[in-house]
Amino acid sequence: MSNPVYGNTTKTKGSIKPKNQRSMLEWLLVGGLVLFLIWAPFQIALFNGQMLNFEKPLYWAVLISTLLMFLWIANYYKVIKLETQRDWLLVAVLLLPLTYVLSLISAASEYLAMNMILIQCIYTVIFAIAVVILQNKQINHIIHLAILGISYVIVGFGLMNWLGASHLAANLVGWFTGAVQNGIYVDAVMVDSNGPRLTSVFQYANTYAAFLMALLFASIFSLVKSKKWIGQLTHSFMLVSIIISLLLTLSRTGLVLLPVVFVVLLLFLKPAKQILWIIYCLIAGGATIAVLNPITTAGLKLHEEYSTSVALDGWMRLLVASIITAVLAWVIQKYLAPRLTNGVQYWANRKYSNLWIPVGSSVIAGVVGGLLLGTGMKSILPQSIQIRLENINFNQHSVLERFTFYKDAMKLLGDYPIIGAGGGAWATLYETYQNNPYTSRQAHNFFMQYLVEVGIIGFIIFMSFMIFIIYKYVKGYIRSSEENRESHFLYFIITFSILTHSILDFNMSYVFMGILVFLGLGGMATVMDNKPVKKLRFTGGGSRYMYLGVVGVLSIIVMFTSVRYLQSSYAALEAQQVAQNSQSFEEIKSALDKDLSIRKTHPDSLQLMAEIYQQVYIQTQDEQFYNEGIAWLERGIAAEPYNKNMLKQQISLYQANGENEKAFAIQNEKAKNFNWDITWYETLISQAHDFGYQALGNQDNEKKEKYFKAGLDAYEHVKQGIEHLKTLPEGQLQGRAFEITPSIALSAGKIEFMQNQPAEAASTLKQGLKEDMSDPTNQEVARWYLASLQKAGQTDEEIMNQLIAVQPEAKQQVDQLANVNF
Structure with missing residues (x-):
C-alpha cells in the first residue's frame, strides 16, 4: 500500500510541501474547513419542511464550499495527476451531482431537485x-481533533438543554443560527407521543442517535489510540455523556443497531484492543x-418547570460519573493496556484470533438483549426507556410503517426507473404512491430515497463509488x-456507523451528516489500497489542467448559482415580512419582484404573488389582476406540478x-395525486353535488x-380506501384520519337521492349521522x-324523534324532501 503521507521530510515535484514550508493558502484551506465543520451543525444540521427557512444556510454552505474548492485548486493543482485509482475517484465523485442534474429531466419538483444538486456539490467538494x-x-490530526471537538460540543449543547440550561445554550449559539426562537433552540428536546426526547442540534431524535453511535465508537477508538494523558482523560470523560444522550x-x-456496529468494528481490531473497547x-x-434514572427524571422535571436544585443535582451526578470513568480509563491505559498487549501477543498472532471476541460479544449482546426485553432486568432503566425496549418487535408500528415506505418507494421507482424523479x-x-394516509416527507431509508431520486443509473454509480472506496480501504487496512491502520480508522467508524443507521432512517437528509460521511469517505480513500490506472493514464500535464479546468468552471457555475439563490432567499424572506406588516399591494409586489426576478418559480414567493393578485382582483374585479395571478400560478405549477398549495390557489x-x-x-x-387527503375528497364530492345540482x-x-358521476366515483374511492385500511397489520397505525365525514355523507347521499337511489342514499347518509342533534x-x-x-318505504323512529326534539317542524320538512321529484 502506498504511503498515506505526502512529503513530510522532503519536497518532490507534485507533492505537498513539508510541514515547515506550508503556504498561507494551505493553512487557509485547512482553517476554512475546520470553521465550516464548526459552523455546519448549528446551520445545516437543521431539517424541516419549511424550506424557505432552511434554504438560506444551505446556500451559504454551497458558497463556502466553492470558495474552499478554489483554495484547494490553488494549493494542489500540481498534485493532481490522474495516474492512480485514488486520483480517478476525484473524477468519479463529479458523477454524483451530475446524476442529480440528469434527473432534472423528469424532476417532480424543480425547486427541491435544484437544492439537491447543490447539496451534492457540497459533498463533492468535501470529498x-x-x-x-x-x-x-x-x-x-487537526481534522481529527476538529471532528471530535465539535462533536463533544454538540453533546454538551444537548445536555444543557436537557438539564435546564436551554436559555444559556441558546444565547451561546443564537448570534449565528436562525434555529433559536423565544430564547431557546427549537426542538433541542423534542416532544412526541413518547414524551421528551433529546435531539441537540438535529431536532430529530433518531438522527441524533445515529450521530451519537458514531461518536461513541470514535471516542473509544481515540481513547485507546491516544498516547497523551490529556487525550485519554478527555475522550473517556465524554463517554458517560454520550451514552446517556x-x-x-x-x-x-x-439501540438495535448499536451492538451490530460495535461487533463489526471489533473485527478490525487486534484482540488486546478489542478487550479494551469492551x-x-x-x-x-x-x-x-x-x-441514568436521576438524570432522566431531572430532565423531565426541568422540562415542566425549572428548578435550580434539580438542575444542579443532575449536573453533579453527571460530572461525578464522568470523572470516575475518566480516572479509571486513564489508569487502565497507563498500567493495564501495555501489559494486556504483551499478554495476548501470542494469542493475537494466531489465525482468526480477531474473530473470537466479536463472536463472543455477539452472543453476550444477544443474552443481555434477551434479559432486557424478556425479564425484569430492564427495571434498572427509566420508565420511558423501558417502554421503548418493550416495543422492540417486528409487529411494532414504526417497523411496519417503514416496510410500507419501502414498498411505496418501489411503486414510485416503477414510474421513474432510469433517471429517477429528481x-x-x-x-x-409520497402522497401519490402511499399505501395509507401516513405523513412522512422522508422514506426512512437513505438508500431507498436516493434510488427514487436518481433512478437505477444514479444509484448504481453511487453504490459503485461507495463500495469501491470501502472495499479498497479494507484491503489497504x-x-x-498498525500505525497506518489507526491513522484514518476514525473516518471508517463515522462513515460506517452513519450509513448503517441510515438503512432505517433519513440521517443523510441532514446536510451536516452527509458532510461527515463524505469527509469519512475521503479519509478512507486517502489510505486505500491504491494502484496505478495505466489504461486511463494520460501523459504530460494536460490531463491535470483539463480536469482542474472542468472543476474550476463547474465551481464558478455553482458559486454564481449559490450567490443568486442567496439573493433570492433574502428577497423571499423580506417579502414575507412585508406581507405580514403591510396592506399595500405595490409594497408587497415590489418585494416579491426582487425574488421572482432571480428565481421565477420560487414556490413560496410565487404563491404569495398569486394570493395578492387574487385579493386585489376580488376587490377591484379588474381582469388584468386575475390574468396576472393565473399566469404566475401556471408558471409555478409547470415547475411544481404536485405542489398542493399552488393547486389550491389556482382552484380558488x-x-x-x-x-x-x-x-x-x-x-x-x-x-389521484392526493389519494389519502380526505379534505381534498371532501371538497371534491361537495362541489360535485353543488355543480350537479x-x-x-x-x-x-x-x-x-358528469358532476354526479365524478362525485360518486370520488365517494367510491373513499369507501374503498376505508376498506383497504382494515387490511393493515394489527400493529400499524393508519396515519391521518380517512373516513366518511358528515360533509361527504351529506353530499354523496344527496347525489344518490337525486339519482333516484333512496336505499343507497339512506345507507350513505347514515354513516354521517352524529349523536349531537343540535349541530x-x-x-x-x-x-x-x-x-x-x-x-324507500322505511323509517327510523329513534332518529326522527331526536330530530323533532330540536326541530319541531322536521317531520314536515322530511315529507317535503321525500316527495320532491328530481
Missing part, C-alpha cells in the same frame, strides 16, 4: 478536499446506569502497519372569477351526469336520511 489534505499527518433519544433503531464500554455503561422526489410524490382563483368548471376539473383531475336546475342533464349539519344529514328512508 475532494479530504482525499488530498488528509494525506498529511499533521492536517489529518443516546439513551435519552429513546431511539429504538439506535472494558471501556462496560465501565462507561455501568457509570451511566448508576446515574431530488426531493419522495417528499413531493489489512495490508497496513378560478372560482373567484366564476370559472367553476375549470376549478372543478383541477380538483377532480389532481385527486345547479346543472339540474338549469336542465342541463349532460353536465348534471345544524347533523340536522341536515338526519333530514335527508329520513327522507331517503321514507322514499
Whole structure:
C-alpha cells in the first residue's frame, strides 16, 4: 500500500510541501474547513419542511464550499495527476451531482431537485478536499481533533438543554443560527407521543442517535489510540455523556443497531484492543446506569418547570460519573493496556484470533438483549426507556410503517426507473404512491430515497463509488502497519456507523451528516489500497489542467448559482415580512419582484404573488389582476406540478372569477395525486353535488351526469380506501384520519337521492349521522336520511324523534324532501 503521507521530510515535484514550508493558502484551506465543520451543525444540521427557512444556510454552505474548492485548486493543482485509482475517484465523485442534474429531466419538483444538486456539490467538494489534505499527518490530526471537538460540543449543547440550561445554550449559539426562537433552540428536546426526547442540534431524535453511535465508537477508538494523558482523560470523560444522550433519544433503531456496529468494528481490531473497547464500554455503561434514572427524571422535571436544585443535582451526578470513568480509563491505559498487549501477543498472532471476541460479544449482546426485553432486568432503566425496549418487535408500528415506505418507494421507482424523479422526489410524490394516509416527507431509508431520486443509473454509480472506496480501504487496512491502520480508522467508524443507521432512517437528509460521511469517505480513500490506472493514464500535464479546468468552471457555475439563490432567499424572506406588516399591494409586489426576478418559480414567493393578485382582483374585479395571478400560478405549477398549495390557489382563483368548471376539473383531475387527503375528497364530492345540482336546475342533464358521476366515483374511492385500511397489520397505525365525514355523507347521499337511489342514499347518509342533534349539519344529514328512508318505504323512529326534539317542524320538512321529484 502506498504511503498515506505526502512529503513530510522532503519536497518532490507534485507533492505537498513539508510541514515547515506550508503556504498561507494551505493553512487557509485547512482553517476554512475546520470553521465550516464548526459552523455546519448549528446551520445545516437543521431539517424541516419549511424550506424557505432552511434554504438560506444551505446556500451559504454551497458558497463556502466553492470558495474552499478554489483554495484547494490553488494549493494542489500540481498534485493532481490522474495516474492512480485514488486520483480517478476525484473524477468519479463529479458523477454524483451530475446524476442529480440528469434527473432534472423528469424532476417532480424543480425547486427541491435544484437544492439537491447543490447539496451534492457540497459533498463533492468535501470529498475532494479530504482525499488530498488528509494525506498529511499533521492536517489529518487537526481534522481529527476538529471532528471530535465539535462533536463533544454538540453533546454538551444537548445536555444543557436537557438539564435546564436551554436559555444559556441558546444565547451561546443564537448570534449565528436562525434555529433559536423565544430564547431557546427549537426542538433541542423534542416532544412526541413518547414524551421528551433529546435531539441537540438535529431536532430529530433518531438522527441524533445515529450521530451519537458514531461518536461513541470514535471516542473509544481515540481513547485507546491516544498516547497523551490529556487525550485519554478527555475522550473517556465524554463517554458517560454520550451514552446517556443516546439513551435519552429513546431511539429504538439506535439501540438495535448499536451492538451490530460495535461487533463489526471489533473485527478490525487486534484482540488486546478489542478487550479494551469492551472494558471501556462496560465501565462507561455501568457509570451511566448508576446515574441514568436521576438524570432522566431531572430532565423531565426541568422540562415542566425549572428548578435550580434539580438542575444542579443532575449536573453533579453527571460530572461525578464522568470523572470516575475518566480516572479509571486513564489508569487502565497507563498500567493495564501495555501489559494486556504483551499478554495476548501470542494469542493475537494466531489465525482468526480477531474473530473470537466479536463472536463472543455477539452472543453476550444477544443474552443481555434477551434479559432486557424478556425479564425484569430492564427495571434498572427509566420508565420511558423501558417502554421503548418493550416495543422492540417486528409487529411494532414504526417497523411496519417503514416496510410500507419501502414498498411505496418501489411503486414510485416503477414510474421513474432510469433517471429517477429528481431530488426531493419522495417528499413531493409520497402522497401519490402511499399505501395509507401516513405523513412522512422522508422514506426512512437513505438508500431507498436516493434510488427514487436518481433512478437505477444514479444509484448504481453511487453504490459503485461507495463500495469501491470501502472495499479498497479494507484491503489497504489489512495490508497496513498498525500505525497506518489507526491513522484514518476514525473516518471508517463515522462513515460506517452513519450509513448503517441510515438503512432505517433519513440521517443523510441532514446536510451536516452527509458532510461527515463524505469527509469519512475521503479519509478512507486517502489510505486505500491504491494502484496505478495505466489504461486511463494520460501523459504530460494536460490531463491535470483539463480536469482542474472542468472543476474550476463547474465551481464558478455553482458559486454564481449559490450567490443568486442567496439573493433570492433574502428577497423571499423580506417579502414575507412585508406581507405580514403591510396592506399595500405595490409594497408587497415590489418585494416579491426582487425574488421572482432571480428565481421565477420560487414556490413560496410565487404563491404569495398569486394570493395578492387574487385579493386585489376580488376587490377591484379588474381582469388584468386575475390574468396576472393565473399566469404566475401556471408558471409555478409547470415547475411544481404536485405542489398542493399552488393547486389550491389556482382552484380558488378560478372560482373567484366564476370559472367553476375549470376549478372543478383541477380538483377532480389532481385527486389521484392526493389519494389519502380526505379534505381534498371532501371538497371534491361537495362541489360535485353543488355543480350537479345547479346543472339540474338549469336542465342541463349532460353536465348534471358528469358532476354526479365524478362525485360518486370520488365517494367510491373513499369507501374503498376505508376498506383497504382494515387490511393493515394489527400493529400499524393508519396515519391521518380517512373516513366518511358528515360533509361527504351529506353530499354523496344527496347525489344518490337525486339519482333516484333512496336505499343507497339512506345507507350513505347514515354513516354521517352524529349523536349531537343540535349541530345544524347533523340536522341536515338526519333530514335527508329520513327522507331517503321514507322514499324507500322505511323509517327510523329513534332518529326522527331526536330530530323533532330540536326541530319541531322536521317531520314536515322530511315529507317535503321525500316527495320532491328530481
